[in-house]
Amino acid sequence: MKNDIIEIRWHGRGGQGAVTSAELTALAAIHEGKYAQAFPSFGPERRGAPVLAFNRIRTDRAVRERSGIIKPDIVVVIDPGLVSLINVTDGLKPGGTLIVNSARSVEDLQQDFSGDWKLAVVDAASIAKKLLGVNIVNTTMLGALIKATEVIDCDSLREPLEERFGARAKSNFEACKQAAENTVISEITPSGDKRPRSFAVEKLPKWNELPVGCVVTDVGNTKAFCTGNWKSQHPEWLDSKCIKCGICSIFCPEGCIKQQKDGFFRADLFYCKGCGICARECWTQAIKMVEEA
Amino acid sequence: METLSVYVPKLVTNKEYIASGHRACSGCGEVLALRYVCKALGRNTIISNATGCMEIISSPLPETAWEVSWIHTLFENAAAVASGIESGLKALKRKHGYIKDVKVVAMGGDGATADIGLQALSGALERGHDFIYVCFDNEAYMNTGIQRSSETPFGASTTTAPSGKVSMGQHTWKKNMAAIAAAHNIPYVATSCSSYPFDIMYKIEKARKVKGPSYIHILSVCPTGWRCPSSDTIKMGRLAVETGVFPLYEIENGEYKMNFDYPKLRPVEDYLTAQGRFRHLTKEQIAEIQQKVIVEYEKIKMLSSRKKGK
Numbered sequence: 001m002k003n004d005i006i007e008i009r010w011h012g013r014g015g016q017g018a019v020t021s022a023e024l025t026a027l028a029a030i031h032e033g034k035y036a037q038a039f040p041s042f043g044p045e046r047r048g049a050p051v052l053a054f055n056r057i058r059t060d061r062a063v064r065e066r067s068g069i070i071k072p073d074i075v076v077v078i079d080p081g082l083v084s085l086i087n088v089t090d091g092l093k094p095g096g097t098l099i100v101n102s103a104r105s106v107e108d109l110q111q112d113f114s115g116d117w118k119l120a121v122v123d124a125a126s127i128a129k130k131l132l133g134v135n136i137v138n139t140t141m142l143g144a145l146i147k148a149t150e151v152i153d154c155d156s157l158r159e160p161l162e163e164r165f166g167a168r169a170k171s172n173f174e175a176c177k178q179a180a181e182n183t184v185i186s187e188i189t190p191s192g193d194k195r196p197r198s199f200a201v202e203k204l205p206k207w208n209e210l211p212v213g214c215v216v217t218d219v220g221n222t223k224a225f226c227t228g229n230w231k232s233q234h235p236e237w238l239d240s241k242c243i244k245c246g247i248c249s250i251f252c253p254e255g256c257i258k259q260q261k262d263g264f265f266r267a268d269l270f271y272c273k274g275c276g277i278c279a280r281e282c283w284t285q286a287i288k289m290v291e292e293a
Numbered sequence: 294m295e296t297l298s299v300y301v302p303k304l305v306t307n308k309e310y311i312a313s314g315h316r317a318c319s320g321c322g323e324v325l326a327l328r329y330v331c332k333a334l335g336r337n338t339i340i341s342n343a344t345g346c347m348e349i350i351s352s353p354l355p356e357t358a359w360e361v362s363w364i365h366t367l368f369e370n371a372a373a374v375a376s377g378i379e380s381g382l383k384a385l386k387r388k389h390g391y392i393k394d395v396k397v398v399a400m401g402g403d404g405a406t407a408d409i410g411l412q413a414l415s416g417a418l419e420r421g422h423d424f425i426y427v428c429f430d431n432e433a434y435m436n437t438g439i440q441r442s443s444e445t446p447f448g449a450s451t452t453t454a455p456s457g458k459v460s461m462g463q464h465t466w467k468k469n470m471a472a473i474a475a476a477h478n479i480p481y482v483a484t485s486c487s488s489y490p491f492d493i494m495y496k497i498e499k500a501r502k503v504k505g506p507s508y509i510h511i512l513s514v515c516p517t518g519w520r521c522p523s524s525d526t527i528k529m530g531r532l533a534v535e536t537g538v539f540p541l542y543e544i545e546n547g548e549y550k551m552n553f554d555y556p557k558l559r560p561v562e563d564y565l566t567a568q569g570r571f572r573h574l575t576k577e578q579i580a581e582i583q584q585k586v587i588v589e590y591e592k593i594k595m596l597s598s599r600k601k602g603k
């Protein structure tokens with residue numbers, strides 16, 4: 001890739017550290033004498049919601065561009081679940097690279113995408129769980145980025161990691177190196193029989209379609225908005241243990257647990273953000289949190 | 294109240310005034326408290342809401358999660374806007390005779406209440422408007438990324454008072470807003486916490502019936518800013534109360550009443566070590582906090598035992 005400027009888009013969820021990944025990438029590039037930028041995309045969404053972070057890296061001169069990134073050269077997907085929720089390859093340049101954290105096989109993932117791209121896959125979650133003790137893969141994924149694109153060098157990460165993580169820098173660096181070793185690189189083709197995918201597209205009114213004073217008369221219309229795709233786990237009920245007390249429904253911040261006709265309770269997974277409060281607060285442990293597939 | 298019965302939740306209205314699809318963090322205790330407040334207020338309410346997490350997560354234009362009349366104000370003037378609405382309603386009543394029993398409610402975070410909106414709030418309390426002010430205290434400016442406020446507790450690490458080699462984080466003690474509100478000689482002041490739904494609803498219902506200003510200060514657990522797992526939101530609020538860090542009490546016409554009195558408080562360590570924002574505290578600092586908590590708790594107890602006219 002002979003490019004004056006390399007643009008990266010990171011896909012993660014609020015709280016997973018996509019912004020930190022982007023910042024560390026920029027710091028590593030600067031460490032190498034390059035020019036770099038890291039910035040998040042702001043929205044009202046919070047912990048658990050899909051979020052974006054970006055990098056611009058140049059070797060020839062300072063980065064003076066201040067616009068958003070629409071056509072990235074590289075896309076990194078930190079959360080495996082996002083592949084089926086969001087069009088992660090949106091705008092990805094032909095010849096670009098898609099880097100995915102996933103426990104799925106390369107062949108299986110290839111079926112999801114259609115384009116002239118390089119695909120890099122690593123099961124960062126198991127590496128992070130093993131070396132860091134938590135399923136937080138933002139630093140681990142830097143290893144996959146390094147292996148797949150060589151946009152930065154592994155050693156340039158040492159200092160920024162130490163700055164950021166202090167005593168925990170070493171294990172993060174190890175996770176990064178191990179991810180680089182375990183990243184499998186392959187090609188995606190634009191043709192062939194691919195799994196059909198569809199994504200909800202948010203349609204916003206134009207400024208001149210808004211009523212004066214920004215009055216909203218359609219009360220409670222956030223109900224049309226799915227927050228259910230923020231979750232990485234969901235509650236399951238074991239009705240035989242349930243005493244129908246309703247505590248779970250009282251403590252749900254989404255107000256999405258309702259009593260059914262049979263008296264038992266269920267969460268509306270269209271809204272459930274997977275916080276785990278209901279399972280935690282149920283007196284009889286009738287609720288169990290189950291990881292999203 | 295909280296220990297009344299396992300079946301108490303059945304008595305709570307199913308009606309929600311904060312619709313699902315709002316954008317609060319997974320496990321947000323502040324939106325939970327807001328749900329209870331709105332359930333207790335009911336439909337005939339006009340809310341004036343300072344900017345902050347609850348305003349941002351509920352109103353991504355052209356959407357709204359609100360199912361009661363609601364107006365978004367600036368950061369500093371929720372109480373002033375509420376004063377205007379309440380005066381307007383009074384004028385309507387004068388002109389047209391009868392109008393519905395509508396309660397005006399102002400609300401904001403701890404930054405909006407104890408810092409930037411304090412003078413507007415003080416003015417509204419002093420003028421005696423018939424309204425409720427609800428402070429959702431998550432102990433920092435969370436909407437903009439965990440900056441310290443005057444309600445941030447001693448020792449907590451925030452982005453503007455970070456812990457590190459030269460600082461232990463916040464080095465001032467939490468401002469006592471309930472006492473400040475009570476100093477305006479208003480009829481009703483109370484503290485509550487997001488982990489105590491029936492306590493919140495009881496106090497809001499009571500405030501709704503008061504003629505004149507009332508002030509409710511609700512400790513609202515914020516897993517994002519407190520750095521704790523989202524599933525621990527309820528536990529964390531309970532720990533705040535059971536350790537005496539945040540006692541729940543009412544001040545009715547100047548008279549204090551402790552609502553949950555624990556003969557033996559849990560050690561503050563249980564509360565502090567469960568949260569990332571306190572992770573750096575030393576044994577000595579924890580001991581200092583423990584001492585202060587006991588002194589403050591005893592103060593409220595002492596005030597509660599003193600009855601009027603004695």
Ligand SMILES: Cc1ncc(C[n+]2csc(CCOP(=O)(O)OP(=O)(O)O)c2C)c(N)n1
Pocket residue numbers: 323344345346347367368369401402403404405406429431433434435436437442
């Ligand atoms: C005058 C002014 N200064 C700063 C801001 C930016 N701002 C919006 S919300 C917010 C923090 C709100 O904190 P708090 O009141 O504690 O509520 P929380 O978000 O924690 O619920 C800030 C600083 C603003 N809107 N107006």
Ligand code: SF4
Pocket residue numbers: 237241242243244245246247248249265281282283284285286287
């Ligand atoms: S809290 Fe547990 S026991 Fe109570 S209704 Fe919910 S699932 Fe059933």
Ligand code: SF4
Pocket residue numbers: 234235251252253254255256257267268271272273274275276277278279320
């Ligand atoms: S995990 Fe339970 S409490 Fe949390 S949002 Fe889902 S249903 Fe509600």
Ligand code: SF4
Pocket residue numbers: 046047316317318320321322323324346347350431435436514515516517518
């Ligand atoms: S930052 Fe805290 S108060 Fe704000 S929405 Fe998130 S959990 Fe709730």
